[in-house]
Amino acid sequence: MTYDLLIGDRSYSSWSLRGWLLFAAFDLPVRVHMNEMYCSSFISTLEDWAPARTVPVARAQDGAQWSDTIAIAEGLAERHPEAGLWPDDPKARALARSLVAEMHCGFSALREACPMNLRVKWENFVPSDGVRADLSRLDRVWSAARGIAGDGPWLFGVYSAADAFFAPVAMRIAGYGLPVSDLVQTYVDAHLNHDLLQIWRAEGEARNRTLTNYDMGLPTSPFPMAKPH
Known part of the structure; x- marks a missing residue:
């Protein structure tokens, strides 16, 4: 079964990162769809994922949908107990x-x-x-x-x-x-x-989209993460 996952900007959306890792780190197949934050189309895109109000949102092929990261984690653990989302002990x-x-x-x-x-x-x-x-x-x-x-x-x-x-x-x-x-x-x-x-961050960098909402007004240096091998 391949899932669909709606996420926000990789460089900024912490909840989207959590949602994506719940698939990627456990080898669960997923198609990722982007919904850029602070964009006029953000709300209209979510209408196709109703009743979700924000990202991430995950959807299974049978129509089941989870619109919160805890719900995504428990839904995937229920459907894929062999994946090991939770410790065995x-x-x-x-x-x-x-x-x-x-x-x-x-x-x-x-x-x-x-x-x-x-x-x-x-x-x-x-x-x-x-x-x-x-x-x-x-x-x-x-x-x-x-x-x-x-x-x-x-x-x-x-x-x-x-x-x-x-x-x-x-x-x-x-x-x-x-x-x-x-x-x-x-x-x-x-x-x-x-x-x-590292892959997640590199994909965010590739979009080269800076959101001024996150500007702290402080000096900056490169983010301390290596590029993916």
Whole structure:
């Protein structure tokens, strides 16, 4: 079965990145459709994916549709249990689902102050107390995951849906040069070296579309990610 996935701009849409990784990282076939953000056609394009109101949206050939990344994750896990979206171990699986839920509704200070932008790295960014508190929370929950993980660079050893959900957070940490612990930085580096993320960013760069809505008014340097091999 090949799915259809509607996404926003790769360089900026953190939720689209999560949705795409839920297919790409688990070898699930998908046709990707672009809906450029802050464009007059954005709303009219979504009309073909009703009742969705934003991206990403995924649709199966049988007409089933999921319009939220948690819904996409659970829908795919239900249809493809062999794909391994969630850890096999029950304790790890429970924590993975808990972390995904917290990511979905939490870390508001970090997300508001540091919108994902894969085109540049912002220099001289000063994190607020709220952002620092979110970084401290990330250290705690990622440490908890690593505490029950097997070998491997990801939260639960083998890549899971939890890593897809936290990929844009890792990109924020890298893109704003945020102060983090060695454990957090090691996990961020795993994402920066992830071939799929490198492909995603390269495809965004190829469109060469800059959204001024994301301009922080700070000096910039190149985003710290290598080109895909």
